[in-house]
Amino acid sequence: MSDRALRAPLDRPNSYIGRTLSRAGAKRAVAGRGRYTDDFSLPRMLHAAFLRSPFAHAKILSIDTSQARRQHGVALIMTGAELAKLVTGPWIGTLTCFPGMKSAPQYALAVDRACWVGEPVAMVVARTRAEAEDGVERIQVEWEELPAVTDKATALDPKTPVLHPELGDNLAFRKTIDTGSVDAAFAKADLVIEETFEFGRHTAVSLEPRTLLAAYDTATGKLTITTSSQCPHMLQHVFAHTLGIPQHNVQIIAPDVGGSFGLKIHTYGDELATTAAAIQLGRPVKFVADRLESFMSDIHARENTVKGRIAVSKSGTIEAFDIDVLSGAGAYSQYPRTSVFEATQVLNITGGPYRHKHYRARATVVYQNKVPSSQYRAVGHPIGNSVAEHLVDQAAYQLGIDPIEMRRRNIMADDVYPTTSASGIKLKDLSHQRCLDALVDSMDYAALRAEQANLREKGVHRGVGIATFIKGTAPGPRGYYGVGGAPISLQDACVIKLEPNGGVICAVGVTEQGQGVDTVMGQIAAATLGVPIDSVRVLSGDTDATPFGGGTYGSRATAIGGEAVYQAARDLRQEILQLAGILLQAEPDALDIVDGTIVDRSDGRQRLPLAEIGRIGHYQVGELPNSVQPILSHTRRFRLVDDLYIFTNGIHGAYVEVDTDTGFIRLLKHWVVEDCGRVINPQLADEQVRGGCVQGIGGALYEHCLYDEAGQLQNGSLVDYLTPMASEMPDIEVVHVQTPSSVSELGAKGVGESGTGAAPAVVMNAVNDALQPFGARVTAQPITPQSILIALGRI
Amino acid sequence: MSEETAQIVLTVNGEAITRTVAVRQHLVDFLRTELGLTGSHIGCEHGVCGACSVRVDGRVVRGCLMLAAQADGAEVVTIEGLTDTGEIADLQAAFVNRNALQCGFCTPGMLMTAAELLAEKQAKSREEIRTFLSGNYCRCTGFQAIVDAIETTLAKRLEQR
Secondary structure: OHHHHHHHHHHOOOOOOOOOOOOHHHHHHHHHOOEEEEHHHOOOOOOEEEEEEOOEEEEEEEEEEEHHOOOOOOOEEHHHHHHHOOOOOOOOOOOOOOOOOOOOOOOOOOOOEEEOOOOEEEEEEEOHHHHHHHHHHHOOEEEEEEEOOOOHHHHOOOOOOOOOOOOOOEEEEEEEEEEOOOHHHHOOOEEEEEEEEEEEOEEEOOOOOOOOEEEEEEEOEEEEEEEOOOOOOHHHHHHHHHHHHOOHHHEEEEHHHHHOOOOOOOOOHHHHHHHHHHHHHHHEEEEEEOOHHHHHHHEEOOOOEEEEHHHHHOOEEEEEEEEEEEEEEEEOOOOOOOOOHHHHHHHHHOOOOOOOOOOEEEEEEOOOOOOOEEOOOOOHHHHHHHHHHHHHHHHHHHOOHHHHHHHHHEOOOOOOOOOEEEOOOOOOOHHHHHHHHHHHHHOOOHHHHHHHHHHHHHEEEEEEEEEEEEEOOOOOOOHHHHHHOOOOOOOOEEEEEEEOOEEEEEEOOOOOOOOOHHHHHHHHHHHHHHOOOHHHEEEEEEEOOOOOOOOOOOOOHHHHHHHEEEEEEEEHHHHHHHHHHHHHHOOOHHHHOOOOOOEEOOOEEEEHHHHHHHHHHOOOOHHOOOOOOOOEEEEEEEOOOOOOOOOEEEEEEEEEOOOOOOOOOOOOEEEEEEOOOOOOOOOHHHHHHHHHHHHHHHHHOOHHHHOOOOOOOOOOOOOOOOOOOOOOOOOEEEEEOOOOOOOOOOOEEEOOOHHHHHHEEEEEEEHHHHHHHOOOOOOOOOOOOOHHHHHHOOO | OOOOOOEEEEEEEEEEEEEEOOOOOEHHHHHHHHHOOOOOOOOOOOOOOOOEEEEEEEEEEEEOOOOOOOOOEEEOOHHHHHHHHHOOOEEEEEEEEHHOOOOOHHHHHHEEEHHHHHHOOOOOOHHHHHHHHOOOOOOOOOHHHHHHHHHHHHHHHHHHH
C-alpha cells in the first residue's frame, strides 16, 4: 500500500488528530464516580499502618511489640527484620549507566538503623486503619540517636559523619561534562557573570496519597495489587522479584490515579511490606499514606546548589557556561531509578537552547539523613533552566541588551537540526526562533515594557521575564534505565483488535493519570483506522490486559505509546482493507475506511460496514478463501533508536509585580509558546502546559520541605507547606508551534513536564527584572517575601 | 479495649440512615466506608485541601473536620446526591467541556464549593471566583480551566434568570 494512502487518515478533514475531545474519565469524575484505589474494598480486607522513625538517624536497639499485639483488632505486626526474612534484597539503587555510583543497601522497613525522619520501621495490620494506628502507638522502640548529616554543603567534609560507613564517604555520584577550552573562553570573555543558586527541596503533593491494596490468591499463587501507580509493569517486576513470586503471576492494576507527577513511578518500602502482609495472612491488605506520611516518605526532589558562570562577548554572544551542581540525594538512592538523575539532567540541559561551544558542568550528589530524593515532574529542568536563564538575563542587563534581543542573538537557528548541544546531547526538530517570535507577539512584549516603565515612575515595580528552554521527553533505551539495568521498559506497545461488531479494543502499556492518555490513544487509533471515536475502547493500567510497557513518565505516553498505537492501527487498517478487497473483489489500495465504513477511495461510495468485516472475520471465516486466516489483532512496539530523548523546546514569558515594602509577588500573567510536535488534542495539551506551569511556580515561590539541623522535617502538613492555590495563580496563555518529530511517523513529542521545567526560570527572571533598578536580585527558590526584602536591604 | 460508639440518625442524599458509629470516626470516613459514598475524597485530613467537602444542613463543610457523631440529625449531601438531583448538571458539563479536571481527585470538593458560589446568584469576577476557591487544592490543572468553567456556568445562569 502506498505511503500516501497510509498517511492519509491523519491528514483528512475531520480527523481526530488535532481535535479537542473531552475525556470519558472526566465525566465519571465529576459525578463522584471516579474509582481510586482507596475506593476498592475486598472481603476480609485488613489495613496497614506504619511506625516511622522519629529521628533523622538512629540505631534501633530493640522493638517491643507485645502490647501492640494485644491491641483490639490487630492481626499482624511486622518489624524490618521479620520482613527481611520474607523478601529478597535489600534494594540497592544504583544503575550501571552511572559509573562509580554508590548506594547503601536499603531495607523496605528499617533494620537496626533508621536513616530519615519518616522511614518505615514496623507495620501493624488490623481490621481498621484506626485500630492499626492504635497498634502502632503501642509499639515500644528503644532508640539510640546518631549524628545526622543534613547539610549537603558539608556532607563531604572529613569531620562530617559518614551515613553509610561501608560506602567510605557520603558521596553518591560525580559526573563531569567538559568540552575543553572553557577556562580559555572565560579568560578572554568581555563579561563574566557568576552566581550561586539554591533550590529548595520539595515534593509532589499529589492530592491522592500513595495507596495500595494487595490480595494474594493462595490457591493459584496469584498476587493482585491495585495501586495508584504510573508504571504497572515496573511494579510487577519489582514486587515479583522482591517477594519471590513468578512475574507472570503478579497483576498490577492502576485504576483512577489521583495525581502522580513522578511520585508514583517509584517503589516504596511500606507498599512492599503491605503486600508481604497480604501474602503472609492470605487476606487483602490496604495501605493509604496519610498526608504527614506523604511528606515524610514520598520522594523529594530539587535540593540543589548550583554555582554558575557565563562568559559573554561585548556584542552579547554567549561563549561558555560553567556550572557546578551539588545535589542532596537523601538517605539512599531510590531503587530502581536512582537519585542522581536530577543532577545528571541539569548537566544535560543547562544552556541547551544556545549556540555556545564551550561548556563545563560538574555534578556531585551526596547522601544526607533526609527522605530519598528522586524523579519528580521535569527532573532537573527547573534547575538548569533557572540557572542559565538568570545568567543570560544578567549578562543582557550588564551589556544593555534587551533580554529578547539577547536570546535572539544566541539561540540555535531553526535550520541547524540535527545538531548537538555543547553538553553533547543530540537535538532534532526544534524551533527556538519561531517560538521566540510567537512569544513576542503573544505577550505584546513592547507594550508590556512600556507599561512597566510607566508604572515604575509611579512606584509600582513590575517585571517582565523571559525563559527559553529545551526539555528531554520520551527517554530512549540507550540512555539510562534500559542500558543501566533498571527493570523499566523503554519501549511501549499497543495491541489493537477488531471486534465482531466493528468495535475496536486498543490496549496500551502507557497509563492514564488524568492527562487524557486514554483519550489521546483513542484519537490516534480512530483517526488511523478511520472509525468513529466511540467505537474505540482503550485499555490501560492493568498488566493482565495490556502489552508490556513502561507506563507514563518522562512525557513519554503520546510520543512513544502514541506511535505504537499509530503503527498497530495502521497494520489493522491494512488487514481490514485486504479482507475487504477479497470480499468486494477490489484492490485494497482502491478502498478506504471512513467513519467505520469501507468506501471506494476514488468517490467515497459506501461499500461495506466495518461490522461486516468483524462478523465475517470472527464468525463466518468460511466465507473467505482457504488461504486467508484473519488475525484482526495487531501488536506494535515503538522505541527510540539512537536518541537519548525526544527533545522539545519552547519559551515562557511572565509578568509580575513585586511589592517592595512587603516583598510579596503578584503573578499577573504567564505566556507559553510550546513546540511539542504534532498536537493530538489541543485542549489536553494546553492543560498539561498550564498545570505544569503552576507546579513549577509552586517550586519557584512557595514549596519547600524545611528541615532543621537535626534533620527534623518542620512542615509536614498542607498548613505549613505552601502550594499554589487558585487565588495566587495567573491566567496562562498557551500557543503551539508544531515541528513534528522526525523519529516517529506520528511526529508527537512529550508535553507533560515542560511547563514545570521552565516556569521557575521565567518567574525568577520576572522578579529579578522588577528588582533590577534596585540593584537587587534573588537566586534562591522558593523566592519568599523575606528573601526579596533581604535582597532589597529592607531587612 | 473496644471502640466507644454512638448511634446516629441522619439523612444522606435524601435517604434516612441509622447507624452505630465509632465516636472517633470522621464524617468523610463514615460516608466512604459505611455508606460506600466514595465520591468524597480524603486528601489531607486536616481541613486544608477541600477534597472531602460535603454539604451539611445546607453549608459546605470539611468532612475530615467533623465527626460522624456530630452529623446526628443532620442533612448531608455528597457529590453523589448533588449529581442525582441535577442541581449542578450544567457545572459538571462545563467542567468536562473545559477539561477543568485532570486526575479528578479534587473535583467533587471543587464542585461542592463551586455549587455554593453559584447558589449566591451574584456576578463574580475571575478574581472573586479564584478567591472563593482558595480552600480547594488542585495539583493538576493550574486552576485556570476550573475558573473558566465556573465563570461560564455562572454567566449562563445569570443570563437565564
